[in-house]
Amino acid sequence: MPGQFAGRTVLVAGAGISGIAAAEALLAAGARTLVSDDRAAALEDLPAGAEAVGGLPEGVELIVTGPGRRPDHPLVAEAAARGIEVVGEPELAWRLGAERAVPPVWLVVTGTNGKTTCTGMLAAVLRAAGLDAVACGNIGYPVVSAVAAGHAVLAVELSSFQLHWSPSVVPAAGLVLNVAEDHLDWHGGLDAYAAAKSRALTGPVAVAGADDAIAARLLRESPAATKVGVTLAEPGPGQLGIVGEQLVDRAFGDSVVLAAVADVTPGGPPGLTDALAAAALARAQGVGPEAVREGLAGFRPGPHRSAHVGTVAGVRYVDDSKATNPHAADAALAAQPAGRIVWVVGGLLKGAHVDELVARHADRLAGAVIIGTDRAEIVDALARHAPQIPAVEVTQGDDEVMSSAVRRAAALARPGDVVLLAPAAASMDQFRDYAERGEAFAAAVAALGESAEAGAAEGGAGEPGA
Numbered sequence: 001m002p003g004q005f006a007g008r009t010v011l012v013a014g015a016g017i018s019g020i021a022a023a024e025a026l027l028a029a030g031a032r033t034l035v036s037d038d039r040a041a042a043l044e045d046l047p048a049g050a051e052a053v054g055g056l057p058e059g060v061e062l063i064v065t066g067p068g069r070r071p072d073h074p075l076v077a078e079a080a081a082r083g084i085e086v087v088g089e090p091e092l093a094w095r096l097g098a099e100r101a102v103p104p105v106w107l108v109v110t111g112t113n114g115k116t117t118c119t120g121m122l123a124a125v126l127r128a129a130g131l132d133a134v135a136c137g138n139i140g141y142p143v144v145s146a147v148a149a150g151h152a153v154l155a156v157e158l159s160s161f162q163l164h165w166s167p168s169v170v171p172a173a174g175l176v177l178n179v180a181e182d183h184l185d186w187h188g189g190l191d192a193y194a195a196a197k198s199r200a201l202t203g204p205v206a207v208a209g210a211d212d213a214i215a216a217r218l219l220r221e222s223p224a225a226t227k228v229g230v231t232l233a234e235p236g237p238g239q240l241g242i243v244g245e246q247l248v249d250r251a252f253g254d255s256v257v258l259a260a261v262a263d264v265t266p267g268g269p270p271g272l273t274d275a276l277a278a279a280a281l282a283r284a285q286g287v288g289p290e291a292v293r294e295g296l297a298g299f300r301p302g303p304h305r306s307a308h309v310g311t312v313a314g315v316r317y318v319d320d321s322k323a324t325n326p327h328a329a330d331a332a333l334a335a336q337p338a339g340r341i342v343w344v345v346g347g348l349l350k351g352a353h354v355d356e357l358v359a360r361h362a363d364r365l366a367g368a369v370i371i372g373t374d375r376a377e378i379v380d381a382l383a384r385h386a387p388q389i390p391a392v393e394v395t396q397g398d399d400e401v402m403s404s405a406v407r408r409a410a411a412l413a414r415p416g417d418v419v420l421l422a423p424a425a426a427s428m429d430q431f432r433d434y435a436e437r438g439e440a441f442a443a444a445v446a447a448l449g450e451s452a453e454a455g456a457a458e459g460g461a462g463e464p465g466a
Contacts, residue, residue: 002030003030006029006030006031007031007032008061009060009061010026010061010063010064011034011036011056011063011064012026012033012036012050012064013064013066013069013075014068014069015035016037016042017140017142018066018067018142018144019037019064019066019089021144021145022144023046023047024047025093025147025148026064027047028148029096032051033047033051034050034052035050035053036054056075056079061084063085063086063087065086065087065088066088066089067088067138067161067162068161070186071164087165087167088161089144090137090143090144090156090165090169091166091167091168091169092144093142093144093146094106094143096148102152104146105152105154106154106169107122107156108156108174108200109157109158109175109278109281110159110175110177110197110200111176111177111178111197111215112177112179113178113270113327113328113331114178114328115138115157116139116157116302116305117266117271117302117305118157118177118277119135119278120139120155120301120302121274121275121278121295121296121299123135123155124295124298124299125278125279125282125296126153126155126282126285126287126295127295128294129287131152131285132152132153133151133153133155134146134153134155136154136155136156137154137157137158138157138159138162143156153285155281156171158200160186160187160196163199164196164199166199169199171200171203172204172285173205173206173207173284173285174200174205174206174207175206175207175208175277175280176197176200176207177209177212177273177274177277178209178214178215178273179194179212179218180214180352185350186350194214197218198218198221198222201222201223201224202223203224205224205226205281205284206219206222206224207230207280207284208227208228208229209229209277210229210230210231211231226284228240228252228280230276231276232269232272235248235251236250237250238250239251240276240277240280242261242272245260245262246258246259247259247260247261247275247279249283251280251283252280252283253283253289256289258289258293259275259279259292260293263293263296263297265299265300265301266305266306266335269331269334270334282295302322303438304320304434304438305320305322306318306320306335307319307438309441309442310442310445310448312410312445312448312449312452314414314416315342315413316417317406317418317421318336318419318420318421319438320332321423321427321435321438321441323423325426326349326352326357330357332420333357333360333361333420336418339364339416339417339418340364340365340366340414340417340418341361341364341366341417341418341420342367342368342409342412342418342419343365343367343368343422344369344371344420344441345368345371345424345425346375346378346425347371347372347423347426347427347428347430347437348373348374348426348427348428349378349424349426350425352424353377355381355384355385358378358381362386362389366413366414367390367391367409367412368382368389368391369391369392369393369405369408370392370393371393371401371402371423372423372425373429373430374425375395378424379391379393390412392408394408400444401430402437402441403440406419406445406448407448410448421437421438
């Protein structure tokens with residue numbers, strides 16, 4: 001029997017990774033598939049059968065937009081005027097999955113910080129339980145691709161953008177880890193941003209970070225029949241938390257021990273919160289404590305998340321380029337061992353503020369190197385809350401911005417210090433994405449190390465004749 005998209009004309013607006021995946025899924029579903037993109041080069045290698053177009057052609061019945069397209073975009077306004085529905089790629093995946101004899105189970109993870117690590121932990125736990133599960137969504141693997149592959153259980157990371165464009169998605173269990181200032185330029189304010197996040201809590205089981213004020217409020221307001229909090233404190237009824245050195249479940253069991261704190265990587269408060277949240281979603285699907293323990297013990301975070309990339313002259317260099325907002329940078333700074341930190345920070349703040357972040361960590365900062373477009377706000381915050389530390393700006397005109405930043409950070413550091421890339425901002429002003437930014441940092445550290453070794457070799461060669 002033909003599906004709901006057979007014979008329909010659908011425009012995929014944006015030929016990025018998720019857009020191409022959406023186009024492939026629509027073609028397989030029998031839709032006439034049009035693809036548009038402001039970048040002409042992106043339209044040169046479309047899936048066979050897809051048609052490259054500009055604007056909004058006549059006859060389009062549905063638009064599948066890239067997640068970053070704002071609600072006030074001219075294409076969205078024109079679609080509204082013409083009565084054309086606009087959805088995102090996860091919404092398309094939801095509708096395609098509903099056509100399967102047995103639709104996939106969606107376990108949705110969102111939050112300002114930690115959602116990628118939590119989603120990876122969740123997928124690891126589900127697989128340890130023997131389930132056909134995969135991590136997908138904002139984590140880099142489109143949800144439509146996961147649905148097309150036929151996976152039974154989806155650990156779905158969704159951003160606030162994706163949730164905004166996914167009006168029909170009702171997960172079996174959903175999670176809001178935390179909510180802090182981010183993407184305020186896109187949503188227009190913190191309330192709208194939080195409202196988008198709250199869409200993850202519309203299913204039968206809702207999970208949220210009980211230690212985060214906004215996430216806890218969203219959980220209280222959720223229509224879910226089962227509400228579960230995760231906390232770093234000792235858990236109460238209906239919560240997962242920490243007792244001694246163990247992760248304990250008092251929501252889906254009677255003080256069931258799930259894992260040891262020492263088994264969780266990354267450790268520290270953010271990593272333990274992610275682990276508890278992942279365990280809660282898995283337990284909501286009936287996963288036993290043994291699988292939770294095995295999955296968490298075997299999980300390792302992806303790159304650019306508190307990754308040690310080198311030690312030069314006794315100074316450790318740590319890449320947390322994934323800290324793309326102040327909330328994430330706060331976690332990255334807090335995760336460093338006791339000692340002084342030289343902070344590499346800056347980029348696009350997206351309407352977020354850094355005063356509270358700087359004030360909280362001022363006493364540990366040995367210096368700051370500020371990069372990116374929104375340097376002025378960070379420099380001002382440092383002047384107000386950490387006037388005692390040297391703050392060095394790397395301007396747009398500097399050759400090889402990250403190389404300059406690392407050299408200047410090295411000049412501020414002394415043996416035993418940490419140079420931490422935790423930008424608290426998005427990367428697209430100077431880099432393709434946070435991954436390229438982190439790779440540039442690691443390359444600059446490697447070059448610094450090679451230079452130091454060469455200098456030491458030259459000095460050593462001269463010593464015998466001295």
